[in-house]
Amino acid sequence: MAGLHATEAASKSGARPLVITSSWDTAGYLAWGPSLSVKGGPGGLNQKILRKALFYEGELNGRTILIDGYKFQGYWRESLERQAGIRIFQDTCEDVTREKSFWKVRTMWGKIYFGKTLIIATGTFLGGRVEIGSEEFAGGRPGESGSARLEKALRVLGSEFYLTKEEAGPIIGVDGIEWGKLGTVDEALGFCWTETSDKKRVYIEPIDRGGKEFYLRLPGGQTRKSASLNLLPGLKKAQTVRPAYTVFYQAIGQDQLRETQESKFADGLFFAGRVNGAQNYAESALQGSRAGCGAAKKVSRET
């Protein structure tokens, strides 16, 4: 997500950004479901895309909107693909070194790319380990490999990381939901809630307008208890489409970065988004935009 914002901002600032992403198909994927508090996010294209993908706007723990996650991803990809000067490669960055005044990136496929500035926006992937129930495996998200080699290369350059984690609730299918046993937020959308035995609300948020899949926003600390999903009123027969998971990964502290998101230890190396501990969508988006502008300005000053 931060990478998309960085690309947009850099391009708008006159640079010719080159994007290397392990998967362009999953770029902009909202791991946690489509409910966003959008206060404070960047304007421009970001707001346009959020509006286009929006299907619910209301009060729920503050001002919250629901967007169609699949459309949202599609609009972002389409917008960046259409902009002249943006090049996109699907590959995984494994090594980063400095060569004279350039950053040299080597990928999993053995390709080499050079750039005057480099933005790392790897989300929860650096050294990532995913835990689902009692299973644990390397990965940045379920089904996507983590970035262990890149983490090592960044440490060599002086990055100091700390271990952190993020939790995502499960996604369930529409079949088996007993609607009559649920509280309602918006009947037409099937936006409902149930509650745990200790009376904490669990929101059941539609992921798209079609209403086939729902994200379960579990109260804090409940994610790993997803095995007990079928004990929740109204969900006894529900089918899990994607299980709840916890991802442990390496993040860099803000104390190692300048206001522009550029690192203090390596000239022209920027970090943005979850890798910098961003807590939510708006913060990730803003960090991405700041890094994109900062990196582009630096290039234009040096050329």
Ligand SMILES: Cc1cc2nc3c(=O)[nH]c(=O)nc-3n(C[C@H](O)[C@H](O)[C@H](O)COP(=O)(O)OP(=O)(O)OC[C@H]3O[C@@H](n4cnc5c(N)ncnc54)[C@H](O)[C@@H]3O)c2cc1C
């Ligand atoms: C489980 C979870 C729950 C969350 N819950 C909420 C919430 O409820 N509300 C909210 O507002 N925000 C939530 N967030 C916030 C989230 O931090 C941001 O909104 C945003 O998704 C993070 O964007 P990002 O760019 O940092 O990472 P991502 O969007 O994950 O992007 C990282 C990208 O980097 C790519 N990548 C990784 N390593 C490499 C490599 N070596 N080479 C090439 N490409 C690579 C990946 O393929 C991926 O596309 C949650 C995040 C997570 C992970």
